[in-house]
Amino acid sequence: MSGSSPLALPEGLRDLEPVRSIRAPARLVYTFTAGEATSRFLRGIASKKILGERCPVCGKVMLPPRGSCPTDGVPTSEQVELADRGIVTTFCVVNVKFSGSAMELPYVCASVLPDGADMGLFGLVQEVPFDQIRMGMRVEAVWVDDDELQPNLASIKWWRPTGEPDAPYESYREHV
Amino acid sequence: MRDVAVVAFAQSHHMRREQRRNEVEMLMPVLHQVKTEVGLDQSQIDFTCSGSTDYLAGAAFSFVMTLDGVGASPPISESHVEMDGAWAFYEAWVKIQTGVADTALVYAYGKASPGSLRDVLSRQLDPYYVAPLWPDSVALAALQARACIEAGVTSVGEMAGIAARSRRAAADNPFAQLQGSDDPDVLLKEPEIAAPLRRHDCPPIGDGAAAMILAAGDRARELVDRPAWIRGIDHRIEAHGLGVRDLASSPSTRLAGEHAGIGDGPIDVAELHAPFSHQEVLLRDALGLGDDVALNPSGGPLAANPIMAAGLIRIGEAASRIRLGEAQRAVAHATSGPCLQQNLVCVLEGDT
Numbered sequence: 260m261s262g263s264s265p266l267a268l269p270e271g272l273r274d275l276e277p278v279r280s281i282r283a284p285a286r287l288v289y290t291f292t293a294g295e296a297t298s299r300f301l302r303g304i305a306s307k308k309i310l311g312e313r314c315p316v317c318g319k320v321m322l323p324p325r326g327s328c329p330t331d332g333v334p335t336s337e338q339v340e341l342a343d344r345g346i347v348t349t350f351c352v353v354n355v356k357f358s359g360s361a362m363e364l365p366y367v368c369a370s371v372l373p374d375g376a377d378m379g380l381f382g383l384v385q386e387v388p389f390d391q392i393r394m395g396m397r398v399e400a401v402w403v404d405d406d407e408l409q410p411n412l413a414s415i416k417w418w419r420p421t422g423e424p425d426a427p428y429e430s431y432r433e434h435v
Numbered sequence: 436m437r438d439v440a441v442v443a444f445a446q447s448h449h450m451r452r453e454q455r456r457n458e459v460e461m462l463m464p465v466l467h468q469v470k471t472e473v474g475l476d477q478s479q480i481d482f483t484c485s486g487s488t489d490y491l492a493g494a495a496f497s498f499v500m501t502l503d504g505v506g507a508s509p510p511i512s513e514s515h516v517e518m519d520g521a522w523a524f525y526e527a528w529v530k531i532q533t534g535v536a537d538t539a540l541v542y543a544y545g546k547a548s549p550g551s552l553r554d555v556l557s558r559q560l561d562p563y564y565v566a567p568l569w570p571d572s573v574a575l576a577a578l579q580a581r582a583c584i585e586a587g588v589t590s591v592g593e594m595a596g597i598a599a600r601s602r603r604a605a606a607d608n609p610f611a612q613l614q615g616s617d618d619p620d621v622l623l624k625e626p627e628i629a630a631p632l633r634r635h636d637c638p639p640i641g642d643g644a645a646a647m648i649l650a651a652g653d654r655a656r657e658l659v660d661r662p663a664w665i666r667g668i669d670h671r672i673e674a675h676g677l678g679v680r681d682l683a684s685s686p687s688t689r690l691a692g693e694h695a696g697i698g699d700g701p702i703d704v705a706e707l708h709a710p711f712s713h714q715e716v717l718l719r720d721a722l723g724l725g726d727d728v729a730l731n732p733s734g735g736p737l738a739a740n741p742i743m744a745a746g747l748i749r750i751g752e753a754a755s756r757i758r759l760g761e762a763q764r765a766v767a768h769a770t771s772g773p774c775l776q777q778n779l780v781c782v783l784e785g786d787t
Contacts, residue, residue, distance in 0.1 A: 279528070281563065281567070282473060283562065283563075283566065283567040285558065285566075287490075287493060287550055287555060287558075288550065288551070288552075289492070289549040289550045290494035290548075290549050291493075292454055292456070292457050292546070292549060293457060293547060294455075294457025294459070294460045295455060295456055295457075295460055296460070299723040306541050314485070325457065325500065325503065326456070326457060326459050326463070326503075327460070327463055327503045327504045328503075328506075329502075329503035329507070329508075330506070330507075330508040330694050331508070332463070332465075332466065332477060332503070332506025332507070333463075333506070334460070334463060334505050347614065348587045355545075356512060384721075394573050432666070
């Protein structure tokens, strides 16, 4: 600022290099509460079952269930066992390596709508060249070995094409 | 100014750890309860506003997950404050004043149990000079209590009396987390945990939620027999730097109280958001509340302090006393930030 007098530092500080930045590391540890509905879903995953939950008002099947229907604001309680196969509704080709990821580039991350569900699950699509993956492609879950099953989505290694004809766009247009 | 009233209020049974339900599962029952109480569904509510903080869940935009409990379709007019729900209440009041809304749903929730609250709260401090030192929330409150004792504002004996009175009052509050207390002289034999604070001087850490419905003028009269009218509301803030404040007084509370019109008539009941016992003395003095005012008949935050909801609960408790005809004129106070940094005061009245 022109015209203002410079800040007068004490003698002993005048020749020191100014502080331009500080490091202030912060770490907080949390114990996540999955909740009742998500716990039911995760227990299902540990036994190779995909369990959605139906809204009593609109009838849609939430996946993964988080306890409420986001449209109607009411609890979901009726469990619905879904097929471990479905439709790629949308996807992206990942060309950037994330730290800690062992995935070979490029690979495809997709939203998969299991048959009978009204919401998709995110997962990898493998066992097919990345440039052949498309919206509407029919896929099935590839689970980890039974002794490696855990109550989390890492239990589904990836999804792979079933070879069935592609689903028509109209059948999943609300989920894109 | 439009007349705006609290017409419904609900809160959860506050507990140390809600390990069964997630945030939206914990919140939904109170949302449904207030709507059912006045017979409104979400399509009849003109504005929805919530208060919560991502730092409790440790997840960005965590409030979006709890919006799933509202029923936000077809799309609703909605807002969120990263503050106690009392400030969401303020925003809803302003929204109704603008004339674009006649009814509003306000809710707040805090699930402190996933993390270490005393450390989490240190993240709201000055990021250069204070936060890197990780002073926890109890230690900072103890600094303030020490300043208050040395300034002659209060004493450890008075503080123990406040703690005992609050938790005994909570025996009548089915939602309280702590109920009942030993006598003050017994409490004073306990060791200090952050001198001069003892365990009884500190609020319980807990998980909980609250919801409220506001309505303007005739709409409020249609919905309930005895609305709790908001006669004045104001909030003021002090400096972020603890070192530039006089911790032994609360000028922001005094100013907010004056602007909310506390002095315009007698007060029957005050619900003060004083999480630490000495803070009740600061607030009582700043608001000019005499011995004839019933302080925190619910037990106050020393009995249940679900963070981000405890301020809104003060307003709800004060409004409930009016709605039930137990009080004619009440004051509710909410605080935010370390050592009563920010303060909101609301004056509520019943029809005469």
